[in-house]
Amino acid sequence: MSTEVWDIGAVPAAWTRRHLLDLESLSAEELNIILDTATQFKEATAGCTQKLPILTGRTVANLFFENSTRTRTSFALSARRLGADTIDFAASTSSLSKGETFIDTAKNIEAMGIDAVVVRHRTPGTAQLLAQNLDVSVINAGDGPHEHPTQGLLDILTIRQRLGRIAGLTVALVGDISHSRTARSNIWGLQKLGAHVILCGPSTLVSKRWEEFGVEVVYDLDKILHRCDVLNLLRIQFERQSTRPFPGIREYALLYAMTRERLERAKDNILILAPGPINRGVEVTADVADGSHSAILDQVTNGLAVRMAVLWLTLGAQGELTAQG
Amino acid sequence: MASSSSLLIEGGRVIDPSQGIDRITNVLIENGRVAAFDAMATGDVRTVDAQGKIVAPGLIDMHVHLREPGREEDETILTGASAAIAGGFTSIACIPNTEPPIDTQATVEFIQHLASRADQCNVYVVACVSKNREGKELAEIGQLVQAGAVAFSDDGAPVYDAELMRRALEYCQMFDKPILNHAEVRELTQGGVMHEGLVSMVLGLPGMPASAEDVMTARDIALADATGGRVHMMHVSTSGSIDLIRRAKGRGVRVTTEVCPHHFTLSDECLRSFDSNFKMSPPLRGQSHVEACIAGLVDGTIDVICTDHAPHAREKKMRELDQAPFGIVGLETALGLVVTQLIEPGHLDWPQAIAKMTINPARILGIPKGTLAIGADADITIIDPNVAWTVDPAKSRSKSTNTPFGGWKLRGRADTVIVGGRIKYQADGADQPSRQPVRAR
Numbered sequence: 001m002s003t004e005v006w007d008i009g010a011v012p013a014a015w016t017r018r019h020l021l022d023l024e025s026l027s028a029e030e031l032n033i034i035l036d037t038a039t040q041f042k043e044a045t046a047g048c049t050q051k052l053p054i055l056t057g058r059t060v061a062n063l064f065f066e067n068s069t070r071t072r073t074s075f076a077l078s079a080r081r082l083g084a085d086t087i088d089f090a091a092s093t094s095s096l097s098k099g100e101t102f103i104d105t106a107k108n109i110e111a112m113g114i115d116a117v118v119v120r121h122r123t124p125g126t127a128q129l130l131a132q133n134l135d136v137s138v139i140n141a142g143d144g145p146h147e148h149p150t151q152g153l154l155d156i157l158t159i160r161q162r163l164g165r166i167a168g169l170t171v172a173l174v175g176d177i178s179h180s181r182t183a184r185s186n187i188w189g190l191q192k193l194g195a196h197v198i199l200c201g202p203s204t205l206v207s208k209r210w211e212e213f214g215v216e217v218v219y220d221l222d223k224i225l226h227r228c229d230v231l232n233l234l235r236i237q238f239e240r241q242s243t244r245p246f247p248g249i250r251e252y253a254l255l256y257a258m259t260r261e262r263l264e265r266a267k268d269n270i271l272i273l274a275p276g277p278i279n280r281g282v283e284v285t286a287d288v289a290d291g292s293h294s295a296i297l298d299q300v301t302n303g304l305a306v307r308m309a310v311l312w313l314t315l316g317a318q319g320e321l322t323a324q325g
Numbered sequence: 326m327a328s329s330s331s332l333l334i335e336g337g338r339v340i341d342p343s344q345g346i347d348r349i350t351n352v353l354i355e356n357g358r359v360a361a362f363d364a365m366a367t368g369d370v371r372t373v374d375a376q377g378k379i380v381a382p383g384l385i386d387m388h389v390h391l392r393e394p395g396r397e398e399d400e401t402i403l404t405g406a407s408a409a410i411a412g413g414f415t416s417i418a419c420i421p422n423t424e425p426p427i428d429t430q431a432t433v434e435f436i437q438h439l440a441s442r443a444d445q446c447n448v449y450v451v452a453c454v455s456k457n458r459e460g461k462e463l464a465e466i467g468q469l470v471q472a473g474a475v476a477f478s479d480d481g482a483p484v485y486d487a488e489l490m491r492r493a494l495e496y497c498q499m500f501d502k503p504i505l506n507h508a509e510v511r512e513l514t515q516g517g518v519m520h521e522g523l524v525s526m527v528l529g530l531p532g533m534p535a536s537a538e539d540v541m542t543a544r545d546i547a548l549a550d551a552t553g554g555r556v557h558m559m560h561v562s563t564s565g566s567i568d569l570i571r572r573a574k575g576r577g578v579r580v581t582t583e584v585c586p587h588h589f590t591l592s593d594e595c596l597r598s599f600d601s602n603f604k605m606s607p608p609l610r611g612q613s614h615v616e617a618c619i620a621g622l623v624d625g626t627i628d629v630i631c632t633d634h635a636p637h638a639r640e641k642k643m644r645e646l647d648q649a650p651f652g653i654v655g656l657e658t659a660l661g662l663v664v665t666q667l668i669e670p671g672h673l674d675w676p677q678a679i680a681k682m683t684i685n686p687a688r689i690l691g692i693p694k695g696t697l698a699i700g701a702d703a704d705i706t707i708i709d710p711n712v713a714w715t716v717d718p719a720k721s722r723s724k725s726t727n728t729p730f731g732g733w734k735l736r737g738r739a740d741t742v743i744v745g746g747r748i749k750y751q752a753d754g755a756d757q758p759s760r761q762p763v764r765a766r
Contacts, residue, residue: 024527101643123645124529125599145529184529207526 019131019138022147023188037309048304053083058115062088065121075118078307103133110134137314145179152185154302158295167194175234177206182275204245225266232273233283258284331355337375342680343696354703357746381679382695383415383704387686388631395424400636400724406445408723410750412656413739415704416447416694422481428453428464433472449475454493460485470500475690478505494554503555508541520593520608533608539565546573558582560633562607564617571626583629586662589618601642601649602729628685632659636725654723658730664737707741
């Protein structure tokens with residue numbers, strides 16, 4: 001292969017960030033740069049199946065302080081598709097019991113000579129804490145219920161590919177909003193790109209106060225089905241809940257599960273997303289999850305594309321690297 | 326350092342709310358006591374020039390965590406008392422959530438002994454309400470009073486059992502001691518790291534709702550009302566609890582309260598930085614609560630300004646937000662924040678602010694301090710009301726530097742601090758450098 005094949009241009013001048021910590025602070029222009037770059041990478045790699053070695057010689061460390069299979073694999077594969085080396089650091093929070101702080105752990109990894117850290121942690125703000133304390137790029141792969149920016153981006157990219165646009169669409173996020181980092185990243189990203197966002201779920205998990213940000217909050221899924229272009233079915237995060245926010249799974253499924261019957265009352269071309277891993281029969285029934293409206297597997301591929309784009313942009317592989325928090 | 330003899334403080338604006346004094350005059354100190362006003366310098370008396378400065382009764386901080394015994398990596402009695410002096414405080418009351426907790430005569434006397442050896446400010450001891458702070462059995466309150474305890478609190482933890490709280494309020498009446506309670510319904514704050522509101526919702530951080538404070542404040546007021554006991558609500562932070570206290574005072578319930586500088590200065594917006602120096606309990610609240618704290622100070626609902634000085638070693642605060650402990654240091658920034666946030670904007674005048682840091686806490690604790698009455702101990706804080714300074718945590722005398730105010734530009738600080746007639750601190754360093762604290766053991 002000649003280098004021309006890999007000539008994908010420089011990092012756009014409007015992109016100046018070394019870190020990707022959240023979508024709340026990104027502009028619409030920055031969001032579009034990531035989405036456009038991801039689209040370009042997806043095409044250049046035959047749907048993320050081939051290599052595009054533009055980060056050769058770089059090392060990306062995966063620091064996962066919380067269990068994850070999909071996101072971690074996706075980041076590792078994205079880095080390797082771009083020719084970077086990856087190291088995996090699977091730390092349980094038990095390192096704290098050895099008296100080492102989270103920042104100490106990260107600084108140790110940094111001292112081994114890496115270029116970027118992908119961090120997942122159960123506590124909001126940890127990615128930002130690392131960005132303040134390390135000299136390398138920090139990419140947030142999920143900080144507690146705060147944000148999961150690459151998940152938000154891959155959801156948005158999937159919508160854009162399937163429906164051709166974001167502006168003017170009505171997108172409902174269904175389920176456990178309060179414990180969902182995916183919800184927060186989707187809310188900010190979708191709003192900045194001009195979508196109308198509806199939050200739908202039990203009132204103990206969906207605060208009316210989100211309306212202060214221009215989001216619509218509805219508790220009855222059946223009342224919004226007819227006007228939604230996209231449903232993003234969030235997983236109930238049983239592991240983050242100290243108290244039971246609703247009486248039981250059966251009642252939840254009755255009120256919020258996306259079933260064939262509900263699908264029949266939705267728009268003809270409704271798109272069903274789920275950030276996964278899904279609880280089949282709770283958020284969505286199997287026939288809907290595997291049906292033609294579902295884009296669940298597209299999301300997985302787009303996850304690779306988005307993460308390649310984010311790694312390349314933040315590392316400034318072919319552009320000027322400008323420091324910015 | 327001159328141990329006693331005479332000292333004349335010349336030309337300062339003397340503000341003593343306990344006597345309604347606010348005028349420019351001289352104060353003569355003899356044998357460690359306030360001897361006279363309007364005195365003139367005689368031949369051999371040492372003088373302190375206080376022109377352009379405020380001469381106040383020594384400031385009192387009734388809510389300080391000294392950490393010793395048990396957590397000397399955070400603070401010791403020596404370093405804490407030394408920080409107090411530098412902050413303008415001549416008397417502090419230390420809170421009993423030490424390890425072991427202050428629930429025996431021996432521990433009270435241990436603290437008094439170390440405080441005396443430290444020889445900085447006066448240290449009063451608040452002892453536990455319940456044995457081992459477990460909230461089950463009353464501590465030996467009578468014996469603790471005999472040892473010198475001035476008030477009772479299980480702070481850090483609320484007195485949870487309402488029956489125990491009721492009994493403590495009844496029992497303390499015969500000693501005329503207040504119960505200081507930390508109001509927090511734990512079922513509502515479990516796992517929380519910040520105020521529950523719009524900001525916690527956006528950040529995905531578990532919240533501590535204002536109602537958790539309000540509910541227990543209402544309970545304690547009801548119990549004080551029913552028993553006739555004295556309850557003092559610690560570090561009040563919500564508009565709801567301030568309003569409850571305001572109304573209770575209006576109908577004669579024996580309830581008093583205090584507020585910390587961070588609660589009338591900062592809001593939960595600060596948590597957007599995810600900096601653990603903004604994590605305290607009660608948490609920084611929304612702006613309407615901050616305004617309620619100021620309104621409570623202005624109308625007198627809030628009697629006292631205290632620090633809730635809560636030192637934590639750096640490595641503890643460097644953890645993730647949910648792992649980092651609650652609390653910030655406050656002794657060395659409190660006065661500057663009072664001047665900058667309350668006096669300069671015109672919320673309080675000087676006599677009002679000084680009352681909340683002198684005679685009001687003295688009355689609640691029942692200690693003979695906070696006054697420049699003739700014959701009183703000569704504990705005096707001379708305040709430079711105009712000096713502008715920048716908070717530098719590296720220069721802190723406290724052993725810990727967990728302050729959110731590093732780099733803040735403040736106005737007003739202690740210029741000269743006198744305890745029992747002896748100059749213990751001078752801002753220009755003219756006091757003898759026995760100031761550099763060394764470990765007492």
